[in-house]
Amino acid sequence: MKSLYLECNMGVAGDMLCASLLDTLNEKDKEYIINKLNTLLCDVTVSLNTTTKSGIRASKFDVTIKESGHTHTSISEIYKIIDGFDIPQKVKENTKAVYKLIAEAESKVHGTTVADVHLHEVGAKDAIIDITACCLLIDYLQIDKIVCSPIATGFGKVKTAHGIMPVPAPATAELLSSIPCFTGDIKGELTTPTGVALVKFFANEFSASNGEYEKVGYGAGTKNFEKPNIIRTFIKESDTDTVFELRCQIDDMTGEELGYALNKMLALGAKDAYIKPIVMKKSRPAFEFTVICSPADKDELTRQMFKHTTTLGIRQIECVRAILDREIYEKNGVRIKRSHGYGTQTEKIEFDDIVKIAEEKDISVFEARKMIEK
Numbered sequence: 462m463k464s465l466y467l468e469c470n471m472g473v474a475g476d477m478l479c480a481s482l483l484d485t486l487n488e489k490d491k492e493y494i495i496n497k498l499n500t501l502l503c504d505v506t507v508s509l510n511t512t513t514k515s516g517i518r519a520s521k522f523d524v525t526i527k528e529s530g531h532t533h534t535s536i537s538e539i540y541k542i543i544d545g546f547d548i549p550q551k552v553k554e555n556t557k558a559v560y561k562l563i564a565e566a567e568s569k570v571h572g573t574t575v576a577d578v579h580l581h582e583v584g585a586k587d588a589i590i591d592i593t594a595c596c597l598l599i600d601y602l603q604i605d606k607i608v609c610s611p612i613a614t615g616f617g618k619v620k621t622a623h624g625i626m627p628v629p630a631p632a633t634a635e636l637l638s639s640i641p642c643f644t645g646d647i648k649g650e651l652t653t654p655t656g657v658a659l660v661k662f663f664a665n666e667f668s669a670s671n672g673e674y675e676k677v678g679y680g681a682g683t684k685n686f687e688k689p690n691i692i693r694t695f696i697k698e699s700d701t702d703t704v705f706e707l708r709c710q711i712d713d714m715t716g717e718e719l720g721y722a723l724n725k726m727l728a729l730g731a732k733d734a735y736i737k738p739i740v741m742k743k744s745r746p747a748f749e750f751t752v753i754c755s756p757a758d759k760d761e762l763t764r765q766m767f768k769h770t771t772t773l774g775i776r777q778i779e780c781v782r783a784i785l786d787r788e789i790y791e792k793n794g795v796r797i798k799r800s801h802g803y804g805t806q807t808e809k810i811e812f813d814d815i816v817k818i819a820e821e822k823d824i825s826v827f828e829a830r831k832m833i834e835k
């Protein structure tokens with residue numbers, strides 16, 4: 462399992478985050494991403510440079526726009542531009558979802574609808590590139606979990622297209638709702654709307670502790686302050702993670718009700734859920750109901766389990782889970798899952814793809830498997 466810890470104690474902006482993620486890559490991978498970004502908009506050039514911030518070496522992500530031209534201010538215009546990029550579909554969807562968060566915050570601040578929002582700096586080409594680049598990098602790095610530190614906002618005022626605004630700017634403050642943040646001791650805008658929107662969309666957890674790690678990336682911001690204006694990305698690879706088992710026994714629900722509750726838990730994000738027949742107190746035939754979930758989903762799924770079952774208590778068991786590293790690649794039109802770790806390496810065709818072919822050709826899954834493996 463690969464996880465990232467983003468240290469944002471000098472705030473977060475889109476370009477700083479890109480630089481910090483890029484700084485964790487080897488030279489060949491950096492070149493691949495920069496070249497890809499340079500194909501996106503014909504009048505925009507992207508480069509990765511090296512700088513120092515208060516004596517600390519860091520990467521700097523620079524976007525140069527040949528012609529400033531028209532700024533794409535509506536969310537639908539921005540979606541159209543993103544749809545035209547030659548990047549994986551998932552990265553397009555994530556980029557648009559980050560923009561949707563910004564547009565929702567903007568609409569709330571200005572009392573308008575998402576469709577009518579005017580994005581100024583945030584709709585400019587450099588912001589589009591920053592957000593797309595971060596989404597591309599997070600996909601490329603194949604990260605399973607992102608933890609972000611509390612975010613420093615800075616204080617004072619900032620000049621924007623709307624005029625002079627307090628720091629954090631209104632859109633930033635809106636996006637920061639329910640994210641741990643603090644003012645800090647730096648006068649100036651440390652955190653911008655694009656930075657928070659990216660972290661809000663991607664972070665699975667907010668925590669002040671980074672734990673063990675293998676690699677650190679340094680990404681610089683533009684401004685200079687009395688402290689190094691950088692985001693640090695700590696990369697951690699581990700062959701275990703933590704899951705919760707939410708468990709109870711039930712002796713007073715019908716098969717119909719239990720089946721419904723089980724499907725509900727799966728639909729609400731359980732990693733798995735199952736029912737086991739048991740004989741419990743008073744010699745009652747009953748069922749053990751178990752939901753497996755990530756730590757982030759534990760509280761919500763506990764609430765949902767109380768809502769959809771008759772149980773009066775749920776055991777929340779924290780488990781260390783040994784996991785194999787997995788990657789999915791495509792060959793001859795089917796997805797293949799490759800897993801490795803703990804001295805084992807396996808490859809398996811995704812069963813759903815075998816089913817698809819079996820149904821398309823009206824053959825059995827055994828025949829479809831043989832056909833694919835030939």
Ligand SMILES: O=C([S-])c1cc(C(=O)S)c[n+]([C@@H]2O[C@H](COP(=O)(O)O)[C@@H](O)[C@H]2O)c1
Pocket residue numbers: 474475476567570579580581582583584588619620621622623626630631632633650653654655656
């Ligand atoms: O572009 C828009 S709509 C915009 C709205 C607001 C509000 O708070 S409302 C603020 N800003 C300021 O523009 C820059 C954008 O920085 P990014 O790194 O997010 O591109 C920043 O100073 C914001 O406070 C823009």
Ligand code: NI
Pocket residue numbers: 567570571623632
């Ligand atoms: Ni605004």
